[in-house]
Structure formats: structure tokens, C-alpha cells
Amino acid sequence: MTTISKNIVLKHYIPSGTPTMNDFNVREIPLKLEKSNEILIKNHWISVDPYMRTRMTDRKNYISPFKINEPLEGSALGEVIESNSKSFVKGDFVTSFFGWRDYFISNEKEVNKINPIDIPIQAYLGPLGFTGHTAYVGLFQIGQLKPGSTILVSSAAGAVGSMVCQFAKIHGCKVIASTGSDEKVDWLINSLKVDFAFNYKKIENLVLYFKEICPEGFDFYYDNVGGEFLESAIYRMKNYGNIVICGRISQMNATSPGVGLRNMAHVLVKRLTIKGFLIFDHLDNRNDFETDVIKWIKEKKLVWKETVFEGLENTPMAFAELLNGKNTGKMLVKI
Known part of the structure; x- marks a missing residue:
């Protein structure tokens, strides 16, 4: 079965100033599982973060620029809806770096399965992300x-x-x-x-x-x-x-x-x-972090707030508002 994925792409590089909706396009891509280790994921939540602004210029930085007219990247939380992998089943929740889109296909090594505790699932993009x-x-x-x-x-x-x-x-x-x-x-x-x-x-x-x-x-x-x-x-x-x-x-x-x-x-x-x-530089060093933060959450020592935009098409607006300081707590897009 073919799934149509909507992706946000960058039309051109933005050397300075605040990005606007006119700097982005929505592109549709057909997706179909083909390989034995592939999984189809529907994103439910997308994170927008300040570092992404550095990737919207063609200047050399610690992370490569986004590719023009290619799907943008960023943290996301989604659900497996179809799987050819023995490691993932339908209904598994995963985090990935495949944000700015509603559906995507990944191999099993490009996503991280999460075992949700009794908190809102999007916390895995916030205090636990x-x-x-x-x-x-x-x-x-x-x-x-x-x-x-x-x-x-x-x-x-x-x-x-x-x-x-x-x-x-x-x-x-x-x-x-x-x-x-x-x-x-x-x-x-x-x-x-x-x-x-x-x-x-x-x-x-x-x-x-x-x-x-x-x-x-x-x-x-x-x-x-x-x-x-x-x-x-x-x-x-x-x-x-x-x-x-x-x-x-x-x-x-x-x-x-x-x-x-x-x-x-x-x-x-x-x-x-x-x-x-x-x-x-520290993505492989999460054990102490996860242990401590889960403990603090269970002890009700942590609170957090989210500023949420609805709809994939509003992701660029959420990003611009983030850069202008309009958020309190984590800026998220709910799909």
C-alpha cells in the first residue's frame, strides 16, 4: 500500500533575518515499504529548535546545511503503523530525527523505541528528549x-x-x-x-x-x-x-x-x-540523565510547559515564533 507523505522543504537559503512562511514549501512524496528491515511511521509530534536556524544558511557550521527542496530534519515522535522489521511492531512509539513531515520510512537503526511512563508522550521531546x-x-x-x-x-x-x-x-x-x-x-x-x-x-x-x-x-x-x-x-x-x-x-x-x-x-x-x-557529542551518554529525570518526574520535582501549534503546515510559523521568543517552555507542533 502506498502512503502519501507531506514534507516541509526549504525553498532557498536564508542568510539573515527571521524565516517566514514564504521561505518554505509543502511537498508530497509517495511511500511504500520495500526492504525487510523497514518501518512506516506516522509522526504525532514535531520539535522545532533554535539550532535549526544555522542549517538554513549555506555557511559552514558544526552541522551541514539543510538541502534545498529536500525534507527538513529535526526531532520527532511517531508511531509505527506498518513494519517489515522483527524489532518493531505496529503501535510502537519511536523518536527520530525525521521531523517536518507527517509520514516517513526508516530502517530500524534510525529510530529509537521508547517505553512510555505515565506522562504525556510528547515529554520524550522535552524533559526526556x-x-x-x-x-x-x-x-x-x-x-x-x-x-x-x-x-x-x-x-x-x-x-x-x-x-x-x-x-x-x-x-x-x-x-x-x-x-x-x-x-x-x-x-x-x-x-x-x-x-x-x-x-x-x-x-x-x-x-x-x-x-x-x-x-x-x-x-x-x-x-x-x-x-x-x-x-x-x-x-x-x-x-x-x-x-x-x-x-x-x-x-x-x-x-x-x-x-x-x-x-x-x-x-x-x-x-x-x-x-x-x-x-x-553526547547522544550515547543518556543513562544517568534518564535515570535521574524519570526519578524526578515520578517524585513530582519537575514541571514543564509547552507552546503547541496544530498542523504540519504551521511548522514554519512555530519555528519563527520560537526565534522571536513567543514560546514558554517547549515549542512543539502536533500533527
């Missing part, structure tokens, strides 16, 4: 976060940032959270129980504000935004502090090159450690 894993690796493996630390988190109401805040609180840290709206500030304080949260858009001078709210300085900064915020945080780091670079969403849609850090002398004098990381 790349999102939670990124927060966990950045804090505990890259940054070696110590209990009792004072940690600053930017983009704290986003998918990764909201996990960082909660993992750090569970670890016995004081969490200072930055976000871009008063509504998100309320969520961070009342739901995530951070120690302090603020709307950075209302702050005229971040360095002076950091000194006011945390005069002793920060032990750890989890950076999701880059740019001016990173520079301001460096001024207020304690000696021997750690900065983990996870993202640079403030510069994703820049139309001109950003200004480099102007306070590297502080990095030297304070003996700071600054380290970037990519979760793609």
Missing part, C-alpha cells in the same frame, strides 16, 4: 555544577532554560532567572520556584542590575543567548566561576555580525572557565 538532555549535560558534565552555587540562567523560560532552572534547584543551588516578559517571570517564580526572576527587557544596565540583585556575584552562568547578556554576566562572575555556552538565540536572526566580547580581561583576572558544548 534533547531538551532535558542538553540541560543535564551542560550543568553536570560540562559545567560540573556544585551544590550551593549561585547560578544565572538566560532564556530561563525556554525549553532548555526551564529544565536548567529546575535541575539546579534540585541540586541545591540558588537560581537567578532571566526571561523576556512579565508573564514568564511569574511562571518562573510561581511554578518553577526559582529564587529570583526578572524581565531583561526592562533593565537599562544589566551589569548594575546584576550587582543590585546579586552583590556577591555568580558562581555559574548557563548561557543560552550570547551577545550583550554574556558580556554583562562576565563582569559579575566570581573568581574561578564557570560559564557554559549552550546557545546564542539573541544573534540567530542577526542581519550583521555581532560585536565580540570586550571584557576578556575579566576572564583572565577572574580565572573563569568558559566552555561551549553540543549535545550531538
